[in-house]
Amino acid sequence: MSPKSSTGGSQNPSGRGGIGGLMTPGRVAVAVIAILTLVFIFENTRSTKIRLLIPEVTMPLWMALLGTGLIGALCGAFFLNRRR
Template sequence: MSPKTSESAGASGGTSSGGLLAPGRVSVATLALLALIFVFENTRGTKIRLFIPEVTMPLWMALLGTGVIGGLCGAYAVKRRG
């Protein structure tokens, strides 16, 4: 190992990619916070119709359900790709 490589590895300390305030973690936390705000702002009841039956449920529950379904579809697509 050359001196340059060992100095650059020791200078970073490994905190830039695994730190608490890593850019990926900040963006995921921001998106999660925005999603929670969106859900809690939409708490009134709404009518939902899927084909024939009509149900009334809180809008946050419908949003959560569609989010979970979307996440599962995305995970399936990524798993199938790789």
């Protein structure tokens, strides 16, 4: 028998499937950081003045923080995809 056929077709050597494969320590850490970030953003609900190049706008701070976070996530995803 070849080594490929002797594994019995199991892709996961530990025998765990389903949720066990989804809940890795790295993913749990990212989920906790994302939840804490969202709590921080939505706790800061005051309006603040923000200068966007030339105009000065007044907007809730949570919108500015969320927008900045989304821009950062998009930039991170872009550079991660270019690296692969």
